[in-house]
Amino acid sequence: MVNFTCPKCGAALPVKPGTQLAVCSYCGTPSYIDRREAIFFYILPFSITEEAARAIFKRWTAGPSCPKDMEATAEITALKKEYFPVFRFRRTVNGKEKITSKPARGTLLPGMHTIDIPPGDMIIFDSNSKTGGAEILHPDIAIDSYIGELEGETIDQSLVYFPIYELKYRYGGTEYDMVIDGSSGKISITNSPKRSSVSYVAVMALAFVLGFIGTLLGFLITPVFFLLIIAGIFAGKILAHKVVKKPEGGNA
Numbered sequence: 523m524v525n526f527t528c529p530k531c532g533a534a535l536p537v538k539p540g541t542q543l544a545v546c547s548y549c550g551t552p553s554y555i556d557r558r559e560a561i562f563f564y565i566l567p568f569s570i571t572e573e574a575a576r577a578i579f580k581r582w583t584a585g586p587s588c589p590k591d592m593e594a595t596a597e598i599t600a601l602k603k604e605y606f607p608v609f610r611f612r613r614t615v616n617g618k619e620k621i622t623s624k625p626a627r628g629t630l631l632p633g634m635h636t637i638d639i640p641p642g643d644m645i646i647f648d649s650n651s652k653t654g655g656a657e658i659l660h661p662d663i664a665i666d667s668y669i670g671e672l673e674g675e676t677i678d679q680s681l682v683y684f685p686i687y688e689l690k691y692r693y694g695g696t697e698y699d700m701v702i703d704g705s706s707g708k709i710s711i712t713n714s715p716k717r718s719s720v721s722y723v724a725v726m727a728l729a730f731v732l733g734f735i736g737t738l739l740g741f742l743i744t745p746v747f748f749l750l751i752i753a754g755i756f757a758g759k760i761l762a763h764k765v766v767k768k769p770e771g772g773n774a
């Protein structure tokens with residue numbers, strides 16, 4: 523047994539080594555146990571429904587950053603409602619309070635390293651917390667692994683279950699990932715289909731170059747034609763003189 527202290531009531535919290543979740547026998551508050559201390563669990567409730575998340579995706583596909591046919595042809599292939607674990611560090615840096623969030627679980631999902639937790643909406647997570655059918659993803663990164671890289675002094679730190687919609691969609695034969703923040707509706711993407719601005723630029727550039735060449739040719743060719751015509755007339759006259767004169771001179 524290792525002894526921790528309940529972060530809420532200060533009572534002793536005996537914990538078996540290797541345990542991650544401990545519930546205080548006095549106040550019933552669950553804590554996340556790290557190697558060094560017990561920290562609070564919080565949960566941030568969903569304020570975006572699954573229907574609203576689909577609508578956010580639809581609106582995004584119709585937006586200016588997406589290819590024109592995307593709204594009509596992109597298809598959601600998977601939509602998972604999840605609570606993603608995030609460490610929230612509240613620290614004093616140069617006399618000011620600074621809050622930093624770090625993922626508490628290894629992930630390649632977009633946006634998980636830049637999560638913004640609205641502090642007022644967090645509620646203590648315990649066995650009574652309603653998850654609204656969302657899957658709880660558990661932490662697999664120790665809080666200690668981040669402490670060394672953080673500036674300043676600890677005020678407190680906690681683990682927050684952050685609401686997300688993990689969305690996969692297919693467009694043009696390729697599948698893409700997206701995360702919709704279940705609290706704010708903010709979209710995070712790593713890569714997405716791009717509107718082909720290349721063709722427009724290429725057409726404009728080609729038109730410009732052709733126009734330029736046309737103008738140049740217009741300026742160059744017209745005088746050249748006149749010169750050729752004049753030269754042709756002179757050449758004709760000279761030749762005519764020679765041809766006409768030669769027999770005359772030859773015969774005379």
Ligand SMILES: [Zn+2]
Pocket residue numbers: 528529530531532533546547548549550551
């Ligand atoms: Zn307690």
